[in-house]
Amino acid sequence: MTTHGFGQGRVTYVGTVPNRVLAVALARWAGGAADRWWPGRPESVTVTSARRPDGSLHNWSWERVALPVPSPMTEVLTGTRLDRGEALALAPWDVAVLGPANR
Numbered sequence: 001m002t003t004h005g006f007g008q009g010r011v012t013y014v015g016t017v018p019n020r021v022l023a024v025a026l027a028r029w030a031g032g033a034a035d036r037w038w039p040g041r042p043e044s045v046t047v048t049s050a051r052r053p054d055g056s057l058h059n060w061s062w063e064r065v066a067l068p069v070p071s072p073m074t075e076v077l078t079g080t081r082l083d084r085g086e087a088l089a090l091a092p093w094d095v096a097v098l099g100p101a102n103r
Contacts, residue, residue, distance in 0.1 A: 020044060020060040037070045045090065056097045059090035066090070072101035 018026060023046050038047050044061030059065055066087040073082050076097040082088060088096055 023058065023060050038067060041065075041067055056095055057088070057090060059092065059094045062092045064089065064091055069098070073098045074101055 042065050046058045048056045066089045068085045069082045069088050071084050076099045
């Protein structure tokens with residue numbers, strides 16, 4: 001693992017494919033923003049983000065999950081717009097990349 005400081009922030013690289021427990025621990029260590037924006041999410045879902053609700057969500061599980069989005073967003077990989085409270089569905093071992101709704 002390598003951490004570099006950039007201005008007021010930091011970037012950390014982890015050279016691994018973590019199991020679910022390590023993935024959750026890394027996400028929680030990286031910052032509490034995910035817990036503020038995505039409260040009550042299943043433990044299998046990790047959030048990679050800076051200070052915004054957008055970023056990427058990973059479902060590290062064999063189970064399908066659905067989470068309500070905290071603000072209007074666009075699923076970048078499909079171009080699908082999601083309104084606040086609309087369910088974002090993640091299949092087993094799925095990832096979603098989210099951006100601002102105006103994209």
